[in-house]
Amino acid sequence: MNNRLSNHQLWQLIISYSRELIREPGVLFWGIVFPILMSLGLGIAFTQKTDVVRKVAVIDASGDGTSVQHFLLTEAQPNPEVAADSFRYSYTIPDKQMGNTTFLFRETDWKEAMVLLKRGQINVILTEQNGKPEYHFDPRNPDAQLSYIKLSGVLNGKAVNTPQDNGEIKPLTLAGTRYIDFLVPGLIAMNAMMSCMWGISYGIIDRRSKKLLRRMVATPMKKTNFLIAFITVRFVMNFIESALLVLVTWLVFGITIQGSIAGLLAIFMAGNLAFAGIAIFVSSHTANTEIGNGLINLVVMPMMVVSGIFFSYHNFPDWSIPFIQKLPLTMLADGIRGIFNEGLGLSDIALPFVILSAIGVFFFSLGLRFFKWH
Amino acid sequence: MENTLTPVIEVKEVHKSFKTVHAVQGLNLTIGKGQFVALLGPNGAGKTTLVEMIEGIRHPDKGEIRIMGKTWKHHEDELRHLIGLSLQETRFTDKLRVYETLRLFASFFGLGKERVEEIIELVALEEKRKAYVVNLSGGQRQRLALGISLLNKPKVLLLDEPTTGLDPNARREIWAILRKLKEQAETSMILTTHYMEEAEQLCDYIIIVDHGKILREGTLEQLLNDEKGEKVIEFTLKDAPETLPRTKGEISDIQWNGTQGSGKVTVQNMNTQLPEFMDYLQQNRLHLQDMECRRTTLDDLFTTLTGRHLHE
Ligand SMILES: Nc1ncnc2c1ncn2[C@@H]1O[C@H](COP(=O)(O)OP(=O)(O)O)[C@@H](O)[C@H]1O
Ligand SMILES: [Mg+2]
Numbered sequence: 001m002n003n004r005l006s007n008h009q010l011w012q013l014i015i016s017y018s019r020e021l022i023r024e025p026g027v028l029f030w031g032i033v034f035p036i037l038m039s040l041g042l043g044i045a046f047t048q049k050t051d052v053v054r055k056v057a058v059i060d061a062s063g064d065g066t067s068v069q070h071f072l073l074t075e076a077q078p079n080p081e082v083a084a085d086s087f088r089y090s091y092t093i094p095d096k097q098m099g100n101t102t103f104l105f106r107e108t109d110w111k112e113a114m115v116l117l118k119r120g121q122i123n124v125i126l127t128e129q130n131g132k133p134e135y136h137f138d139p140r141n142p143d144a145q146l147s148y149i150k151l152s153g154v155l156n157g158k159a160v161n162t163p164q165d166n167g168e169i170k171p172l173t174l175a176g177t178r179y180i181d182f183l184v185p186g187l188i189a190m191n192a193m194m195s196c197m198w199g200i201s202y203g204i205i206d207r208r209s210k211k212l213l214r215r216m217v218a219t220p221m222k223k224t225n226f227l228i229a230f231i232t233v234r235f236v237m238n239f240i241e242s243a244l245l246v247l248v249t250w251l252v253f254g255i256t257i258q259g260s261i262a263g264l265l266a267i268f269m270a271g272n273l274a275f276a277g278i279a280i281f282v283s284s285h286t287a288n289t290e291i292g293n294g295l296i297n298l299v300v301m302p303m304m305v306v307s308g309i310f311f312s313y314h315n316f317p318d319w320s321i322p323f324i325q326k327l328p329l330t331m332l333a334d335g336i337r338g339i340f341n342e343g344l345g346l347s348d349i350a351l352p353f354v355i356l357s358a359i360g361v362f363f364f365s366l367g368l369r370f371f372k373w374h
Numbered sequence: 375m376e377n378t379l380t381p382v383i384e385v386k387e388v389h390k391s392f393k394t395v396h397a398v399q400g401l402n403l404t405i406g407k408g409q410f411v412a413l414l415g416p417n418g419a420g421k422t423t424l425v426e427m428i429e430g431i432r433h434p435d436k437g438e439i440r441i442m443g444k445t446w447k448h449h450e451d452e453l454r455h456l457i458g459l460s461l462q463e464t465r466f467t468d469k470l471r472v473y474e475t476l477r478l479f480a481s482f483f484g485l486g487k488e489r490v491e492e493i494i495e496l497v498a499l500e501e502k503r504k505a506y507v508v509n510l511s512g513g514q515r516q517r518l519a520l521g522i523s524l525l526n527k528p529k530v531l532l533l534d535e536p537t538t539g540l541d542p543n544a545r546r547e548i549w550a551i552l553r554k555l556k557e558q559a560e561t562s563m564i565l566t567t568h569y570m571e572e573a574e575q576l577c578d579y580i581i582i583v584d585h586g587k588i589l590r591e592g593t594l595e596q597l598l599n600d601e602k603g604e605k606v607i608e609f610t611l612k613d614a615p616e617t618l619p620r621t622k623g624e625i626s627d628i629q630w631n632g633t634q635g636s637g638k639v640t641v642q643n644m645n646t647q648l649p650e651f652m653d654y655l656q657q658n659r660l661h662l663q664d665m666e667c668r669r670t671t672l673d674d675l676f677t678t679l680t681g682r683h684l685h686e
Contacts, residue, residue, distance in 0.1 A: 007480075007486040013481075019469070019470060019474065023469040207467075210464065210465040210466075212466060212467065214431055216482070218429055218459055218461075219454060219479060220455055220483060
């Protein structure tokens with residue numbers, strides 16, 4: 001290593017901070033292993049077809065001979081796992097493509113049925129009136145609706161038969177349209193935010209509370225070098241984390257980057273810069289880690305909720321969408337997603353790139369201005 | 375050009391207040407080249423506040439501070455290169471090794487490996503060079519802090535309680551390093567402490583401070599001779615009473631601590647005053663348990679000046 005470089009304060013600051021991070025075993029786990037595990041878990045959970053169990057309470061005061069009773073005795077099988085609870089009957093609708101649906105039935109009275117409903121163990125109560133089945137459920141609960149539709153098909157003497165081979169269903173498993181394709185870019189954006197906000201803020205507040213900060217500025221160290229070192233190290237770490245995440249999800253799910261790699265790097269850098277700037281601003285004054293935690297949560301939590309990391313923000317009310325889209329985390333996640341899944345190019349992300357960079361520079365300068373070094 | 379007449383450190387009428395405390399109240403001091411000065415005072419005396427103003431990390435409300443004729447306002451960069459310091463409580467990065475920590479701080483001064491090696495030898499941390507800072511003992515940590523303060527061969531060294539909380543051995547190791555530095559006579563030092571031995575052992579000039587003011591200053595001889603070769607009699611009594619009866623004649627105020635059952639008398643002339651003291655005890659039917667005569671110390675001086683001990 002060239003002596004001039006290795007003696008340079010910026011270089012020494014960068015390697016000192018990197019060493020500190022690498023020597024903290026938690027950093028590697030939470031920064032690298034955890035996001036990968038999370039994406040694997042969620043990716044598998046949302047891409048596998050799964051068998052669904054739907055539980056139904058049956059209230060049948062009129063005894064034998066009703067059609068519901070008849071159905072349970074003739075069509076349904078005894079529930080093989082009857083030991084645990086009293087869902088004594090089961091009926092399965094086989095489905096090769098979307099997964100089997102199994103109904104479990106439990107004979108009970110109204111009182112107990114209501115308790116089960118409130119606990120969320122069942123979402124449909126089945127009764128019988130004048131020889132016809134009646135379905136009691138919350139019409140605004142889509143899951144209950146689905147139970148009702150399927151169950152009524154079964155009970156109507158299979159008059160409304162469920163399609164057995166799903167002839168008209170074409171499952172979308174093309175790369176770019178699956179949940180994992182939605183999730184991974186979101187995780188990259190979230191990682192960048194969390195790592196910058198917690199990592200940089202904690203690093204600064206910790207040094208301030210140990211009085212190390214004031215010891216360092218009592219030397220000819222350049223203050224900007226100190227901050228730039230934090231940003232640089234975080235950027236490199238985030239880059240490695242994200243690259244590993246993409247690599248693993250590419251191997252497992254065949255995730256692809258359809259757009260411009262240069263654009264991806266650019267928006268990723270701008271996003272890191274934005275969050276690093278905000279982190280420096282947030283930690284510019286306090287020497288108290290509790291206050292620091294509070295401030296960081298104040299910034300991070302709202303964005304985590306609305307920015308559409310795990311689920312699309314288009315479910316929020318229409319009036320809120322324009323605001324949500326202007327949040328830095330949304331901009332970063334949307335930008336990365338566009339490049340991964342919609343094949344966006346460098347010019348498509350120019351605007352978010354400029355805005356995110358500007359946010360970073362703005363908060364960095366503001367933070368530097370108010371920064372409490374002593 | 376270095377003018378031998380320009381003092382290395384000049385502090386003139388400096389004041390500093392915090393919300394409710396007037397921590398430094400119009401202090402003056404002048405320190406020449408190669409001089410080692412102790413600021414001796416109990417906790418809360420204002421030592422740290424004063425030293426941090428000299429270090430340029432706090433700003434005086436009023437008054438003037440010059441280091442080699444330069445002020446923080448106009449020559450911050452130059453002064454940062456001139457001075458070395460250790461703060462009262464700094465915790466360096468836990469998971470950085472001794473060598474790495476020194477290397478980092480050396481880089482701030484544009485210094486490289488060679489200087490780091492010299493410092494490691496100077497502060498005797500060869501065996502600990504690869505140890506994480508978090509695993510150092512208190513004494514080793516203070517030596518590391520001292521090493522960092524010496525990296526740039528400072529003309530002015532400011533040490534804030536460098537041995538507080540250390541055991542006597544660790545303390546002596548720090549003293550040894552500082553004595554070596556003193557022999558080279560290149561560095562002027564201000565050291566704050568509440569250990570009188572430290573001031574006596576290391577410094578040629580001692581400033582006693584309390585409540586932000588200078589109570590006395592001078593060389594050790596000057597300070598103790600001020601009291602005209604006084605001696606101190608310390609004694610304990612059997613069946614010690616709460617208070618002692620009044621004294622007469624040459625034996626003036628006995629400092630009596632009723633709860634500990636121990637007291638202290640200052641005497642100028644052993645030959646006449648010791649018998650008088652014994653008479654006093656006998657007349658009042660007080661029985662000695664233990665008695666000791668010794669020369670006066672800085673702590674006695676402080677007690678005479680304030681009624682308190684340095685450690686209180
Ligand atoms: N940052 C501060 N805010 C408020 N009061 C302070 C601050 N620093 C010191 N003080 C007060 O100023 C006085 C002098 O403190 P200090 O200089 O630390 O004394 P010393 O170093 O001699 O123990 C004390 O009464 C202390 O409580
Ligand atoms: Mg102090």
